[in-house]
Amino acid sequence: MSDTQLREQMCLLAKSLFDRGLTGGSTGNISARTDDGGLLVSPTGTSFGRLDPGRLSRFDAKGVLIAGDQPTKEMSLHSAFYDTRSSAGAVVHLHACHSVAWSMMPDADPDNFLPPLTPYAIMKLGKVKLLPFFMPGDPAMGDAVRGLAGKRSAVMLANHGPVVAGKDVEAACNAIEELEDTARLAMMMRGIPARALTDAQVQDLVTKFDVEWDD
Template sequence: MSESATTREQICLMAKSMFDRGLTHGSTGNLSVRLSDGTLLVTPTGSSMGFLDPARISHLSVQGELLSGDRPTKEIPLHTAFYETRHSAGAVVHLHSCHSVALSLLPEIDPDNVLPPLTAYGIMQLGKVKLLPFFVPGDPAMGDAVRGLAGRRSAVLLANHGPVVAGRDLAAAVHAMEELEATARLALLLRGTAATALNPDQIARIVERYDVDWI
C-alpha cells in the first residue's frame, strides 16, 4: 500500500476515534498530515470526522493547490503555518473540544500558558500552550498569529474556538491533543479548590529530563 493510501486510512481511523469519544462533534474539527514529498493530506471542508471517506481526503501540493479529493477545510491557514514554522511537524490536529474551549473563556487563565501544571504528561507532551485571540473561522490571520510564535509552541488555544496541536506524526499530534483536553478538564474540575499543582522545581526536572520546549 502506498504512503498516501496508508495515511488516508490512518486519518480516518484516528478521526473516528476522537469523534466516537466526543472529542469533536458534528462537522467540527480537522486534521492534516505532511507526506514525505511535502504535500499534505487534509480533511475536507464540512466533513464529519466520524464519517470520513479515505478517497475524498483533500490532497494539496506544496504550493497549496488541490491535487485530488474534496475541497480542504477552511482552517488550512492554521495547518500550513505550523508546517512552515515547525519543521519537525508531520501532522496538525484542530478540534473544538468542549473542555479546552471552556478553559479559553475563563478570565483568570494565563494567556502565555493556559494549562496549569497539573500532571507531568501535560508538560511533556505539550510544553506551554499559548492562548491566541478570537478570529472568525477561516480568517488567514489565524495563520499569521501562529507564524508570529516563530515555531516556539507546538500547541495553541484559539479563544472561543478550540485547540490546535502539531506533532511529529499523526499519532503524536492526536495523543498530545487528547492530553490537552484531559488537562483542561482537570483544570475545570479543580477550579476553586486548593489543588496541589506541580511546583517550579518539579516542572524544571520534567523539562530537563524530557527536553521540553518551555519558552
C-alpha cells in the first residue's frame, strides 16, 4: 500500500470509530507501519473525526520525525508494541466508554481482562492485559507494555482506554471494536448469571484459530 493510500485509510477508519462514538473529542490515537519501515501517526491534540491525511506525523525507519505535525503524546505506547511485536503493523488506542467502565470493576481479571462471553474477542485479541492507571502521556505506559515482552496484542489502561496492535490498520480497528463490544456485553450482563463460554470451549477456540493464549 502506498503512503498516500495508507494515510487515507487511517483517516477513514479513525473517522468511522469517531462517528460511532468509540472515542470522542480529541481522544485516541492511531499509527501504522509504512512500506519503508517508518511510521505514520496521528498528531497530538487531534480528533479522530477530523484527521488530515497530509498532516499525519511521519517517522522514518530510524524513528526520526521527518514530516507532519508533532505526534501523539502517547507515542511511547505505540513504540512499545512495534519494538516488542514483529507482527505489529498498526496500533490503535481509544477512550471507549464500556471498556473503561469494565476496567473500574473490582472483579475484572488483570491477566485476562475480558470475560469469555463470545468467541470473537478470544479469536481477535487473545488475552487482554489490564494495566494500572498511569497519568496521560506518562512514558511508563510504554514501559509496562515492554514488560510484557510482546506476549499480548492488546492491553487495557485502567480508567483510560484500550490499546491494540494488529497486522494492519483494518485488523487493529476490528480487534479494538471487538474489545469494546465484549466489555459492553460484560457491563450489560453484570449481576446476571450469564452463561459464559466454558474453559473447554475457550481452549477449542484457541486451538482451532491458533490464538496466542499462553502467558
